[in-house]
Amino acid sequence: MERYVSLFALSLLSLGFMQSKTFDIEVKDSSNHTCIHASLMVNFTVQYEVNSTFSKNSTFSAPSNVTINGSHCGENSGSPLLLVNFGNGHSWSLNFTKNSTMYSGDILNFTYNTNDSTFFPDALKQGLKSSLTKFLDPVLLNRTYKCMHNEILRSENVIQLIWNVTLQAYVQNDTLGQEITCDADKPVVPTPTPPAPTPKPVDKPSVGNYVVSDDTGKCLLASLALQVNASLTIEGKNVSVLYNLNPNTTSSTGTCGNDTATLRLNDTKVAIEFDFAIEHCQERYKIRVSGRLL
Ligand SMILES: *[C@@H]1O[C@H](CO)[C@@H](O)[C@H](O)[C@H]1NC(C)=O
Ligand SMILES: *[C@@H]1O[C@H](CO)[C@@H](O)[C@H](O)[C@H]1NC(C)=O
Ligand SMILES: *[C@@H]1O[C@H](CO)[C@@H](O)[C@H](O)[C@H]1NC(C)=O
Ligand SMILES: *[C@@H]1O[C@H](CO)[C@@H](O)[C@H](O)[C@H]1NC(C)=O
Numbered sequence: 001m002e003r004y005v006s007l008f009a010l011s012l013l014s015l016g017f018m019q020s021k022t023f024d025i026e027v028k029d030s031s032n033h034t035c036i037h038a039s040l041m042v043n044f045t046v047q048y049e050v051n052s053t054f055s056k057n058s059t060f061s062a063p064s065n066v067t068i069n070g071s072h073c074g075e076n077s078g079s080p081l082l083l084v085n086f087g088n089g090h091s092w093s094l095n096f097t098k099n100s101t102m103y104s105g106d107i108l109n110f111t112y113n114t115n116d117s118t119f120f121p122d123a124l125k126q127g128l129k130s131s132l133t134k135f136l137d138p139v140l141l142n143r144t145y146k147c148m149h150n151e152i153l154r155s156e157n158v159i160q161l162i163w164n165v166t167l168q169a170y171v172q173n174d175t176l177g178q179e180i181t182c183d184a185d186k187p188v189v190p191t192p193t194p195p196a197p198t199p200k201p202v203d204k205p206s207v208g209n210y211v212v213s214d215d216t217g218k219c220l221l222a223s224l225a226l227q228v229n230a231s232l233t234i235e236g237k238n239v240s241v242l243y244n245l246n247p248n249t250t251s252s253t254g255t256c257g258n259d260t261a262t263l264r265l266n267d268t269k270v271a272i273e274f275d276f277a278i279e280h281c282q283e284r285y286k287i288r289v290s291g292r293l294l
């Protein structure tokens with residue numbers, strides 16, 4: 001009973017994974033050395049004729065249980081061939097070519113059997129049809145091409161979606177070479193866009209409390225918020241600058257006399273000096289203030 005239950009669970013599991021399958025194969029030469037390693041997933045969408053006026057599209061995946069009869073390492077012809085057979089007479093083949101530094105795929109030949117009613121229900125029985133495209137741009141020898149992203153190959157009546165590819169031809173010493181990642185898989189480096197120079201509105205200045213001390217202690221207390229509106233001439237152009245003193249970064253120094261005092265405020269960008277003078281007039285006095293930007 002237990003055995004029956006677990007078998008049933010297993011068959012459900014395999015149904016769940018039926019949509020997309022990776023096939024993973026090695027082609028070996030006559031001395032049992034690997035020349036091609038291929039692991040990938042491929043979906044086919046094939047437009048096929050139902051009758052003389054109507055067509056249908058069928059989408060199916062290459063299964064994981066493929067056979068590689070007919071594949072070879074090119075010992076006689078010079079061009080290794082990966083020939084993958086699956087289902088009822090379908091095949092997917094890619095031959096390779098190389099020079100002294102690079103190898104690449106040459107012709108991808110997808111051949112499908114329209115007589116297979118699982119993939120092509122109601123099809124006009126036309127037998128085998130082939131769709132030829134190119135696949136695999138040049139890769140350095142002794143390197144494994146790796147690409148997770150979808151690659152779409154279009155040809156008449158067939159669209160192939162290939163992904164999760166690990167592929168190397170001309171494998172040396174039964175060992176896969178270092179992986180070469182396809183461009184699509186490389187992390188996108190955002191190109192820095194320079195921020196648009198938007199004139200930032202200047203806030204109200206903050207109030208700062210400034211102190212000038214001399215031998216007798218604090219001799220001047222000033223509580224003020226300061227906004228500098230300067231008109232400058234820079235390279236013959238009049239430029240107006242609005243700047244708030246930040247009390248947090250402003251230090252104060254100065255001197256005190258009997259009737260005069262100076263206060264010097266040093267911000268990170270500007271320094272301003274104020275002169276205070278007490279003018280006695282009759283019973284009252286007033287303070288004269290003059291400031292200058294240093
Ligand atoms: C080829 O090598 C595999 C192990 O890599 C071994 O199982 C197999 O028996 C070998 N076949 C031949 C014909 O030597
Ligand atoms: C072709 O197939 C379509 C869809 O199955 C059907 O509606 C149509 O009648 C067929 N035409 C002919 C000429 O058989
Ligand atoms: C089949 O797919 C192709 C490509 O996506 C599309 O142009 C065509 O209209 C489709 N045909 C049918 C019968 O859905
Ligand atoms: C591949 O085709 C199967 C149907 O056979 C579909 O369920 C799956 O979503 C397709 N995968 C992609 C990535 O398009």
Ligand SMILES: *[C@@H]1O[C@H](CO)[C@@H](O)[C@H](O)[C@H]1NC(C)=O
Nearest residue numbers: 014063064065066067086087
């Ligand atoms: C591959 O597996 C399917 C079911 O998963 C089965 O119907 C088919 O016969 C198998 N094909 C081969 C060549 O083993």
Ligand SMILES: *[C@@H]1O[C@H](CO)[C@@H](O)[C@H](O)[C@H]1NC(C)=O
Nearest residue numbers: 078079095096097106107109
């Ligand atoms: C690859 O196969 C195609 C078609 O089968 C053939 O025309 C081509 O010459 C082959 N390429 C090499 C390098 O042998």
Ligand SMILES: *[C@@H]1O[C@H](CO)[C@@H](O)[C@H](O)[C@H]1NC(C)=O
Nearest residue numbers: 098099100101102103104138
């Ligand atoms: C080898 O092939 C690559 C890609 O086609 C090419 O860029 C390179 O120049 C070739 N090298 C030699 C030595 O022919």
Ligand SMILES: *[C@@H]1O[C@H](CO)[C@@H](O)[C@H](O)[C@H]1NC(C)=O
Nearest residue numbers: 091093109110111128130132
């Ligand atoms: C494509 O593969 C089919 C089936 O193996 C074969 O009959 C056909 O000749 C091949 N086409 C080319 C151009 O190699």
Ligand SMILES: *[C@@H]1O[C@H](CO)[C@@H](O)[C@H](O)[C@H]1NC(C)=O
Nearest residue numbers: 022024039040041164165166
């Ligand atoms: C990609 O292929 C590997 C086998 O090479 C497989 O283990 C893995 O599950 C696949 N990944 C996806 C997202 O299909």
Ligand SMILES: *[C@@H]1O[C@H](CO)[C@@H](O)[C@H](O)[C@H]1NC(C)=O
Nearest residue numbers: 142171172173174175176177
């Ligand atoms: C092949 O592998 C063997 C043992 O792993 C090592 O001694 C030898 O140098 C390798 N040859 C090449 C060409 O990488």
Ligand SMILES: *[C@@H]1O[C@H](CO)[C@@H](O)[C@H](O)[C@H]1NC(C)=O
Nearest residue numbers: 142143172173175176177178
């Ligand atoms: C092939 O690549 C592997 C792994 O990067 C390296 O260990 C080996 O030496 C290379 N072989 C040759 C002949 O360059």
Ligand SMILES: *[C@@H]1O[C@H](CO)[C@@H](O)[C@H](O)[C@H]1NC(C)=O
Nearest residue numbers: 205206244245246247248249
């Ligand atoms: C000054 O510092 C205080 C406390 O650290 C902060 O709340 C305030 O925003 C600062 N003022 C300015 C103008 O940066």
